[in-house]
Amino acid sequence: MTSIFDLPTELLFDIFSGDNLTCADLGRCQQVCKTFRDIIQHCKIDYTFKVDVTAHSAWRLIRCLLINPQIGERFKSIKVTWHRRRPMKPKTWAAIWSWTKEEREQIEHLGSEWLTGDTIRAIWTGLNSEALLPFLLCFTPNLESLDLGEAFEGLIYPTFTAREGIRVIEASCGDGYKWSPKGNYDDGWAYYDAISAGTTPRREDVHPLWFHMNLNPKQWLPGLANITYFAHDYKDHQDPNGFYLGWPAQYLAKILLLPRLQTARVRHCATIEFRQHIPLFDTVNSLLTARRRSTVKRLELVDSCFRQEDYDALAKLTGSLERVEWSWVSETSRYYTSLASISEERVAKAFLRRNKRTLTPEQVFLVKGEPGSESEGENKEGEESDLGSDDDSYYYISDSSSDREDDDDDDIY
Structure with missing residues (x-):
């Protein structure tokens, strides 16, 4: 009977390069025999980093890397795909991750x-x-x-109340619902800020x-x-009030200076x-003092909220571009009414x-599209298709004692 050890090296290489094997799986396979170890050491990994997924895949990967x-x-x-905790959806509430003392020391070292x-402390928090x-x-x-991917910087998505945020964080930490208002004007945000x-x-x-x-840029991360x-x-590029949101362009200026970026x-x-x-001028000028220039050959700036002078500033960083595609949030956009026209x-x-x-x-293109044409469905890449049932609404009911105090005040006046 033919065993896996009889398969040709090329086929074994394809098997170990597949998406179904995690880094932990590959680590265990390396320990089977010298042949497996030699093959796996030459396999390239295309990794999906799942932010806050309940299976803790990212945390487990780091634990594996600390060992090997x-x-x-x-x-x-x-x-990167994003699986932030959803208000009222316990199925999405990733539990807190705990490190051993030795792992914390390794992470710090x-x-x-x-x-x-601050980043190291955030990792420790779990x-x-x-x-x-x-x-x-x-x-x-x-x-x-x-x-x-479609980044989102908060712990909870989308917009949530203080009570929802407190419930989600406390449940993720394995605690019961401890919070109660300390007075008529305690809306819970101070407590949420403290626990997060x-x-x-x-x-x-x-x-x-x-x-x-x-x-x-003075010391890039090895990766x-x-x-x-x-x-x-x-x-989340639009808040409930219609204001435009986007990731900060001051970091884009730094990204364009990655040493081998194409x-x-x-x-x-x-x-x-x-x-x-x-504005980007101050950021760009500070980067230019080090005589840095971008190696980027293809640049796409789509649906971004810049003013004219910001495009001028970004252009100063470039020198090797072979293609530019761009579009901006226009004056007719639902996101933002521009105070300065874009030429x-x-x-x-x-x-x-x-x-x-x-x-x-001919290599500079203005990309034109209809605002809001992107899909608004729940099944985008990076989101769970089944978010589960809602949490018990008991935890979100207004504090009864506060309501009674308000009623008493009404009677007085």
């Missing part, structure tokens, strides 16, 4: 050279697996492609990801040093949020002037 870091050298591409201290992505990039020096503190980057004028917080393809979208596909990037404009001719001239040797007018 050589596996990271075989990562060829990473595609390995991460301290590359990551911010609630936001997105914090693991920059740490994973410390293990993947041969990575060629990184697609961040440190899990996402500190917000100032922008809403960054942990990936953004660890972009350092970014050989990237040739990069893609980045943003999931293609950058950018969607829903912004210098404007809630009608506040954060198609001026945008094209900005990039042509900086890429005289490689770019022609």
Whole structure:
């Protein structure tokens, strides 16, 4: 009877390169025999990084890499999908991850050279697996492609009330529903902020990801040093009030300086949020002082919320472009009413002037599409098709004692 050991090397290579085997599976296969070990060591890995998926695949991967870091050298591409916790949907509430003392020490030791201290602490917290992505990039020096997908920077998606947020976080931590209002004016947000503190980057004028917080052109993460393809979208590009949201363009300026980047596909990037404009000139000029220029040959800036001067600033970073595709959030958009018109001719001239040797007018395209044409369904890549039943509404009913106090006040007046 033929066994797996009788199969030709080429077929074994195809088997071990398949998507059905996890890194943990490959690690165990390597221990079977010298033949398996030699074959697996040459297999490239195309990995799907699932943020906050309930199966904890990202956390388990890092645990595996802490034991066998050589596996990271075989990562060829990473595609990120987003599975944030949903209000009222317990099936999506990923439980908190616990590290051993030895693992925490390893994470601090390995991460301290590359990551911010806040990122390491967020990893320790065990609630936001997105914090693991920059740490994973410390293990993947041969990575060629990184697609961040439709990113979402919060722990819970979509918009939620304080009671819902508290219920989700406490349930994820294995706690009962402890919170109750301390007074008539306690809406719960202070308590939610306290129990979720440190899990996402500190917000100032922008809403960054942990990936953004660890972009350092002076010392790139090992997994970014050989990237040739990069893609980045943003999931929630319009808030309930109609204001435009997007991932912060100041980080795009840094991304364009990745040392071997050839293609950058950018969607829903912004210098404007809630009608506040954060221009790119200061960021770009600070990067140019180090005499850096982008190696990007193909640049796509789709449905981004920039002003004219922001395109001018980005163009200053380039010098090797062979194709530019762009579109902007127009004055007629439901997202944002522009205070300054965008000139198609001026945008094209900005990039042509900086890429005289490689770019022609025929290679600069204005992409035109209908606002809101993207799918709004639940079954986009990265989302569970079955979100399960709703949580018990008992946990979200207003505090009865507070209601009684309000009624008493009404009687007094």
